Amino acid sequence: MLASVAAAGCSGRKRELPPLGRVTGVVTLDGAPLARAAVAFVPYERGNASYATTDAEGRYTLRYSARNEGAVVGQHRVEIRTGGEGRDADGNLTETAERVPARYHATSELLVEVAAGDNTLDFPLVTTPEKRKSSR
Numbered sequence: 001m002l003a004s005v006a007a008a009g010c011s012g013r014k015r016e017l018p019p020l021g022r023v024t025g026v027v028t029l030d031g032a033p034l035a036r037a038a039v040a041f042v043p044y045e046r047g048n049a050s051y052a053t054t055d056a057e058g059r060y061t062l063r064y065s066a067r068n069e070g071a072v073v074g075q076h077r078v079e080i081r082t083g084g085e086g087r088d089a090d091g092n093l094t095e096t097a098e099r100v101p102a103r104y105h106a107t108s109e110l111l112v113e114v115a116a117g118d119n120t121l122d123f124p125l126v127t128t129p130e131k132r133k134s135s136r
Contacts, residue, residue, distance in 0.1 A: 033058030
């Protein structure tokens with residue numbers, strides 16, 4: 001009886017994916033590639049967030065799920081961070097200092113539009129914002 005209940009729960013139906021766009025790009029901080037940064041695209045309307053980790057050259061490719069690359073088509077808030085808790089090679093809990101200003105993650109100012117098809121979205125981050133010239 002138990003086997004038939006378990007089998008009934010696994011109907012094999014695939015969950016329908018929202019429209020996705022493939023998203024790749026490069027993240028830099030003060031002109032240098034930002035390695036091992038966590039990149040998250042959080043959609044404004046529907047669907048799950050998409051995630052990536054940058055490589056040594058700052059390149060990333062977003063994943064919507066384990067099986068699907070991309071991000072939901074539409075507007076997103078982007079969060080990029082390098083710090084947080086994790087485990088070292090021995091399994092000990094460690095904390096890494098955040099190198100990216102809060103305006104790129106906790107209070108992110110990064111807003112993008114993901115379109116269907118291929119999207120290349122680069123993020124040239126800076127630690128010190130540019131001073132705006134005042135007009136008199």
